[in-house]
Amino acid sequence: MSFSSQPILYSYFRSSCSWRVRIALALKGIAxxxxxxxxxxxxxxxxxxxxxxxxxxxxxxxxxxxxxxITQSLAIIQYLEDTCPNPRLLPQDPKKRAQVRMISDHIxxxxxxxxxxxxxxxxxxxxxxxxxxxxxxxxxxLEQILQHTAGRYCVGDEVSMADLCLVPQVGxxxxxxxxxxxxxxxxxxxxxxxxxxxxxVSHPSRQPDTPAELRS
Amino acid sequence: IYFRSSCSWRVRIALALKGIAxxxxxxxxxxxxxxxxxxxxxxxxxxxxxxxxxxxxxxITQSLAIIQYLEDTCPNPRLLPQDPKKRAQVRMISDHIxxxxxxxxxxxxxxxxxxxxxxxxxxxxxxxxxxLEQILQHTAGRYCVGDEVSMADLCLVPQVGxxxxxxxxxxxxxxxxxxxxxxxxxxxxxVSHPSRQPDTPAELRS
Numbered sequence: 018m019s020f021s022s023q024p025i026l027y028s029y030f031r032s033s034c035s036w037r038v039r040i041a042l043a044l045k046g047i048a049x050x051x052x053x054x055x056x057x058x059x060x061x062x063x064x065x066x067x068x069x070x071x072x073x074x075x076x077x078x079x080x081x082x083x084x085x086x087i088t089q090s091l092a093i094i095q096y097l098e099d100t101c102p103n104p105r106l107l108p109q110d111p112k113k114r115a116q117v118r119m120i121s122d123h124i125x126x127x128x129x130x131x132x133x134x135x136x137x138x139x140x141x142x143x144x145x146x147x148x149x150x151x152x153x154x155x156x157x158x159l160e161q162i163l164q165h166t167a168g169r170y171c172v173g174d175e176v177s178m179a180d181l182c183l184v185p186q187v188g189x190x191x192x193x194x195x196x197x198x199x200x201x202x203x204x205x206x207x208x209x210x211x212x213x214x215x216x217x218v219s220h221p222s223r224q225p226d227t228p229a230e231l232r233s
Numbered sequence: 234i235y236f237r238s239s240c241s242w243r244v245r246i247a248l249a250l251k252g253i254a255x256x257x258x259x260x261x262x263x264x265x266x267x268x269x270x271x272x273x274x275x276x277x278x279x280x281x282x283x284x285x286x287x288x289x290x291x292x293i294t295q296s297l298a299i300i301q302y303l304e305d306t307c308p309n310p311r312l313l314p315q316d317p318k319k320r321a322q323v324r325m326i327s328d329h330i331x332x333x334x335x336x337x338x339x340x341x342x343x344x345x346x347x348x349x350x351x352x353x354x355x356x357x358x359x360x361x362x363x364x365l366e367q368i369l370q371h372t373a374g375r376y377c378v379g380d381e382v383s384m385a386d387l388c389l390v391p392q393v394g395x396x397x398x399x400x401x402x403x404x405x406x407x408x409x410x411x412x413x414x415x416x417x418x419x420x421x422x423x424v425s426h427p428s429r430q431p432d433t434p435a436e437l438r439s
Contacts, residue, residue: 074329074364085318089332092324099317111305112291118298126295126332127282131342139353147345158281 024049024082027071029056030224030231033129033185034090035078039219040181041094045101049080053226056134091125094178106178116172120162120179124186128155132189148193156190156200163202170206176213184210188221234284235262236430236437239335239391240296241284245425246387247300251307255286259432262340297331300384312384322378326368326385330392334361338395354399362396362406369408376412382419390416394427 026049028035054077055062063075072079072088079088087093098106107114131151137144166172171179187207197204210216222233234241260283261268269281278285278294285294293299304312313320337357343350372378377385393413403410416422428439
């Protein structure tokens with residue numbers, strides 16, 4: 018069986034879930050090819066028959082690596098963690114690991130899916146309000162959780178999977194016009210993370226498929 | 234924990250499989266406008282959701298974070314395979330259900346949707362199950378991934394429970410149905426069933 022020479026990431030520049038994986042790949046120094054999947058053009062390229070063969074759930078991100086295809090951003094990130102353990106994205110202590118997973122899942126199950134593109138399309142006219150409500154309610158709880166767990170970053174002073182979820186979600190919050198004033202811990206951590214190279218190189222404004230008018 | 238919450242059920246299965254004794258504090262998501270919104274429960278879990286587990290001096294929320302903490306601290310029996318590729322498959326299926334299906338049809342979303350809630354729930358579950366059926370055809374043996382019970386199975390059974398509750402026709406999903414049936418024969422899935430909990434109302438008890 019022959020494996021491709023480099024992993025292939027199916028990604029959309031603006032997808033917060035794709036951004037999480039791009040950060041992980043950058044942090045771990047893993048070179049990869051990107052295949053952009055535009056979630057809006059042509060009625061949504063994720064619905065094409067070819068992409069459906071890659072991912073039956075018709076969502077990004079999807080990563081082809083070591084002869085398999087993995088979907089679900091946190092499953093991808095933890096596969097990278099299992100196979101390329103440095104630098105660590107999950108602490109060794111089980112209680113701190115639980116905190117990292119709790120924060121990651123809070124964002125990846127409790128906030129993002131409720132305001133993803135397909136849900137917003139179903140909601141229709143009131144979509145901005147809906148997105149703001151979902152994010153606000155999630156951030157209110159997250160701010161409180163972080164006050165217990167955070168050091169320089171979400172859990173203590175090391176970058177973890179939780180931080181990979183936080184920054185893209187703050188990106189979504191800004192896009193949907195959520196006022197971040199009430200969340201000083203979220204804001205501080207987000208700012209600190211955006212100074213790191215991996216968070217910059219993976220930023221939506223710097224991807225192969227970023228439209229000219231949104232490039233930084 | 235709430236008897237009917239599919240996320241709570243996942244954790245009850247894990248505790249049963251690992252033989253961990255625990256106390257249950259029921260939080261009724263419907264009575265009194267929803268007991269999860271009380272100040273006392275908010276102190277336990279700021280996100281005001283179940284399940285939440287107080288263990289070893291900490292409180293953990295998010296069902297999969299709880300289950301993986303139990304896995305890290307009580308490794309037998311295993312709920313995640315040792316092989317990284319199979320682990321990825323288990324996580325992928327678990328997240329597909331726990332992020333891609335369940336949150337879209339949880340109680341607070343259905344309350345916001347209003348009248349069309351049954352239709353909405355059916356659509357979310359149907360679209361998720363269509364994809365899941367295909368994924369399982371690649372990964373399944375006796376259970377979701379190969380022949381050992383994993384975290385993916387802990388997510389599957391409660392989600393099928395939700396599907397039945399919202400009137401989703403399971404005819405198009407033979408793999409999901411077969412696996413669900415096999416799992417429900419196991420003691421841990423029976424003892425943790427919503428129909429057998431301390432807070433199960435009399436009319437729903439089995």
